[in-house]
Amino acid sequence: xxxxxxxxxxxxxxxxxxxxxxxxxxxxxxxxxxxxxxxxxxxxxxxxxxxxxxxxxxxxxxxxxx
Numbered sequence: 613x614x615x616x617x618x619x620x621x622x623x624x625x626x627x628x629x630x631x632x633x634x635x636x637x638x639x640x641x642x643x644x645x646x647x648x649x650x651x652x653x654x655x656x657x658x659x660x661x662x663x664x665x666x667x668x669x670x671x672x673x674x675x676x677x678x
Contacts, residue, residue: 615652625659635660 643654
């Protein structure tokens with residue numbers, strides 16, 4: 613199986629490398645494994661949905677002030 617680094621996945625998904633690392637730490641990227649200090653992400657892994665945005669949009673629809 614081929615793997616990507618967090619930096620390569622970030623470029624592929626158009627997000628920051630730090631965000632990819634956080635997603636890996638949270639277990640939201642299926643098949644990602646930690647190798648020492650680096651993350652190995654399967655090349656065919658799907659970009660997880662951004663739940664932060666989903667919650668914000670839900671609050672806006674319900675009229676909750678932020």
